[in-house]
Amino acid sequence: MNVCFVSPEYFPISGGTGAYVYYLSRQLQKLGHNVHVVARHSVDSTEMVDGVNVNYVRGVGNPLSRYWRFARSTFKKLEELNRNFGFDVIHSNLPLVPSFAIPEESANALISTVHSTWKGEAEAIRRGSRRKLNPNEKLMLRFNSLLRSYEKKLMKRSDALIAVSLYTRNELTELYDVDEEKIHVIYNGVDIQKFKPTRDRAGLRLELGLEEEQKIILCVGRLYYRKGITILLKSIPEVVRKFGDVKFVISGKGFKKNEENLRKLAEKLKIEKYVMFLGYVPDEKLPDLYAASDIFVLPALYENFPFAILEAQSTGLPVISTKVGGIPEFLTNNKNGLLVDPGDPEQLAQRIITLLQDPELAKELGRCGRSLVEEKFAWPLIASKVVDLYRKIST
Numbered sequence: 001m002n003v004c005f006v007s008p009e010y011f012p013i014s015g016g017t018g019a020y021v022y023y024l025s026r027q028l029q030k031l032g033h034n035v036h037v038v039a040r041h042s043v044d045s046t047e048m049v050d051g052v053n054v055n056y057v058r059g060v061g062n063p064l065s066r067y068w069r070f071a072r073s074t075f076k077k078l079e080e081l082n083r084n085f086g087f088d089v090i091h092s093n094l095p096l097v098p099s100f101a102i103p104e105e106s107a108n109a110l111i112s113t114v115h116s117t118w119k120g121e122a123e124a125i126r127r128g129s130r131r132k133l134n135p136n137e138k139l140m141l142r143f144n145s146l147l148r149s150y151e152k153k154l155m156k157r158s159d160a161l162i163a164v165s166l167y168t169r170n171e172l173t174e175l176y177d178v179d180e181e182k183i184h185v186i187y188n189g190v191d192i193q194k195f196k197p198t199r200d201r202a203g204l205r206l207e208l209g210l211e212e213e214q215k216i217i218l219c220v221g222r223l224y225y226r227k228g229i230t231i232l233l234k235s236i237p238e239v240v241r242k243f244g245d246v247k248f249v250i251s252g253k254g255f256k257k258n259e260e261n262l263r264k265l266a267e268k269l270k271i272e273k274y275v276m277f278l279g280y281v282p283d284e285k286l287p288d289l290y291a292a293s294d295i296f297v298l299p300a301l302y303e304n305f306p307f308a309i310l311e312a313q314s315t316g317l318p319v320i321s322t323k324v325g326g327i328p329e330f331l332t333n334n335k336n337g338l339l340v341d342p343g344d345p346e347q348l349a350q351r352i353i354t355l356l357q358d359p360e361l362a363k364e365l366g367r368c369g370r371s372l373v374e375e376k377f378a379w380p381l382i383a384s385k386v387v388d389l390y391r392k393i394s395t
Contacts, residue, residue: 001088002034008070008096010039011049013283017093017115019307023191025052027383038077040070063136071101082106088394099153109394112154113162116304118147119175124226124302132225134255159393162186164305165326184389189382190310190373195287197316204292215246215356218293220308223254228299229262234345236271243356253280290315295355300324301342310377313369318362320351336368
């Protein structure tokens with residue numbers, strides 16, 4: 001089949017949508033399909049990435065101008081590519097791709113994966129203080145109605161929607177009144193060969209500048225309000241009162257002011273020596289970071305189906321996360337992880353302490369997490385479900 005993905009994120013990976021398209025497109029290429037990607041970059045270019053034909057189109061400026069420019073450039077590029085290749089499927093990714101980015105009748109079938117929704121994100125972050133939001137989040141709130149209108153148009157135009165969780169499916173039916181028959185729940189996947197347990201933890205820690213004997217508690221995610229990083233920082237004083245030899249490692253990019261505010265909060269809580277902000281870690285280095293850690297924590301306030309938890313489980317780490325979105329669909333409390341209420345630093349601290357006090361429990365949770373991803377979330381399994389949907393919709 002001739003398939004073209006449309007996503008503002010691709011390679012180098014910068015977020016969940018980019019990871020989804022990168023790994024899924026590679027898997028489809030391995031299965032013998034002819035795969036193209038149209039993605040955003042600072043300059044126009046075309047290159048081959050792991051056998052996938054990637055067409056980068058310009059999208060620069062502030063978040064809104066990047067959104068419009070990427071959409072306009074994508075429209076033209078898709079017209080050109082479709083004339084040359086005749087696509088069976090165009091696979092777009094919501095909410096980051098607006099309806100006017102996709103030309104009418106540009107493929108036999110149009111399928112959209114819904115990673116989250118503009119309305120769902122807005123409702124989640126409105127509960128917090130506006131001063132904690134970054135410029136992207138503030139713009140998203142200000143223009144939410146307009147963004148939702150383009151989002152809904154693409155949902156309506158799509159022949160099928162892939163929801164990355166049951167929670168996402170419910171968002172579509174309850175917030176957007178989408179017919180449930182149009183929605184197909186296909187979970188995200190993980191590269192279980194890339195993210196796997198390792199015995200060379202000491203060597204990895206030396207390479208990453210981490211102390212060999214410390215307990216490393218890792219959090220991976222953009223420094224956005226909805227990721228709950230402030231909740232994590234507020235949990236740390238109680239943890240260090242019980243366990244002084246710990247380091248909380250936070251990997252993720254954000255606006256400079258966001259990281260400054262988080263650092264100031266760490267200073268206010270007198271925990272700055274226990275926290276390390278790594279900034280953006282390239283995708284090729286992430287497996288080493290997981291493998292060098294002892295516990296993974298994602299105290300999210302809103303998530304549909306986070307890749308970071310799958311990557312941590314695939315590496316064999318015990319995971320602590322929150323009872324939000326699609327997370328409880330694959331993270332079962334006291335079986336393959338621990339779940340806490342969102343926005344509760346005291347409860348989060350107690351769960352971290354539990355794993356630090358009980359290394360056998362931590363080991364068992366990590367083992368069960370690895371077994372789960374091997375059985376249900378390896379990319380070949382996910383890709384086969386996507387291809388089945390392609391064939392069903394495009395023929």
